[in-house]
Amino acid sequence: MEQAFTETIKVVLKKHFGKQSEEVFENSQLLQYLNQKTKSANRGAKARGSFANLYAIYVLVEDYLANDFQNRKGEYTDYEGALYTKLFQRQKTLPFGNKLQNHALNNRVNAEFQKFFPTSGHTPILRNLETNRYWINEKLLIYKDLNLSKTIIEIIDEYIKAKQDAFQKFIQTCETLQEIENSEPQKVQSFILGLLAPNIDARLFEIVSYAILKYYYHDQVIYFGFELDKLSKENLKLYKTGRTNANDGGIDFVMKPLGRFFQVTETLDVKKYFLDIDKTERYPITFVIKSEKTTQELLDKLRNNAIEWYSAKAIVEKYMACIEGIINISTLIERYKTVVQQGYLNEILSEIIKQSKIEFNYEVNF
Template sequence: MDFIHDIARARGVPPHHPLVQYLARKTRAADRGSKARRSLGNLYALLVLAEDYLSGRTSRFTDLLARMRALPFGAKLQNHPLDNRLNDEFVRQAAELVPTPVVATTVGGQKARTISADLLKYGGADPNAVASFLVEAITAYIDLLTEKQSDILDDIAEIETVEDLKDFLEEAFSPQADARLFEVASFVLLSEHFSQMSVWIGLERQSVESLPLTLYRTGRTNANDGGIDFVLQPLGRFFQVTETLDFNKYFLDFDKVNRFPLSFVIKIDQTKEDAITRIKSDAEKSNRFAAGKLESYMSLFENVYTLRDLREVAHKIPETALERIKSKLTLQFKLEFGLLD
């Protein structure tokens, strides 16, 4: 991101410094059209540790986590970035062997964390300048995300006709659209689609009754939820939203849920039949699966919904459903952005 390098330049921090490069990668989601997912935990860990460095203090682990959770969108953050997630990711992405950011220590016999002074001054950089860069750059990123969330909510509020809604959805379907925008839009559309259906269910023949189908969203985009994005009740069908046709991803997802059947919402402009054919063909070409095992995996695709299916649902939306759909979109985005925490 240009704003990252602009801040680094203003602070006198070299553009090749590992922390500048790391922030440039991690802040792509600030772009209005970016499909990058927000990943705030590691950035917030860097922010509070850099603040401590500049103030000359060392904070307890629990105090650092409390400060992270007090930041915008941070209420649901867990402790993983301060434990090992930030260090692990930093090492994986670094172009060379560099010190890891988070250093374990103690304060009054209690677990604490500091930022690595060796990393701050890496390559002869001024450690205070680098720490100041971290605080300013991550704070600027938070401001950009806040502005972005307001833009999306404003776009929803301005929907007045079904054609306006279709234009909004087409933005969500575009190749470079924010991953959260697509997941929320697909959920609202499929929720509306299934709400028009019902099933007959009962423990005994005499007690069978008609129950409406209801789609629930189980978490937030990129959440650590085992890959389950939606659940359709009372059928108990699991849905996952994705943008890839990589067979490795699908087969791994099946393994994660003990090979339970899954439905997928795929951000591709193809038919569901073409998507399934491509996945199977690529798996066959890999020569990694016996015929029986491959068929076993392919049988776990309960259903597939592509952009063509979602557009078909959108095409059938009547004007009378417009306010209901706008309300659903607004609610889901507020949940996504943590505005209801």
């Protein structure tokens, strides 16, 4: 399959393998996998990146090269393997990698690779669970007498560069829109609405959701206290609790003073929802879902999937009762329009810029 970034892959291969480059590309399953995983490179910052799976391969090939196995033919089979902790920490030092979890190294790369190549007898990552040591599958690194390790690193480096450039342009676009917010507000509104779509990068969707909800709630007032004649007045305030997609127990936003939890997601895997609920000791959670389905459709889908998964309806209903609310894309759009009417368009854009710079390490990487 050819896609925009395929040309970059082929340029790298031609530099290393000359006339054999096309043959290598067509016959290497690992290169074909990279071709699949780099489709978002030229689609801008709004397209979902594939850093987790690419970085799992990257750090293992990097370890392979660091030990000069590309020049030590036949010796990799005797290698004790790279320590998981070292690989995992290395992933986090790569651009956009500081919040990555362990799923790619442990299973996701191999599982996805097998989906792409169901008849292949190989998987990219080999591991020993007892010693926590990992290897790249050298059989996928070598085509005939050609070693692809250096080209794999260079291809992923080019993908990183393309994504960095895309996010830099995204930030620059946001900052340019800030300058015309008063004179051309429709352009700014349309840009932000364009970030509320099912195919948007999950991190950007979470950032935009936070910016909208923060200003949607911040003018709402609550009165509370221990005595009726001594009630305190406080505005609702939404806090972002950490980096997007972080392993933080399933809490993306917290509202003060109500203590309301929000979790942003794009999946309809009921096990993931119930896991988030379990992580917070079945504390009620509002789910912000990157979906154009209606809230009722989403609830029905979750309940039906839960009934299929769990045999006891009582358990299902206990979990479903913990879903305090569902905010879908259409709800976010409605709340966005409300906040814009209240005059907070520039504040939303500023929040998107601020959170994006934090999330994508703009100051460090660009």
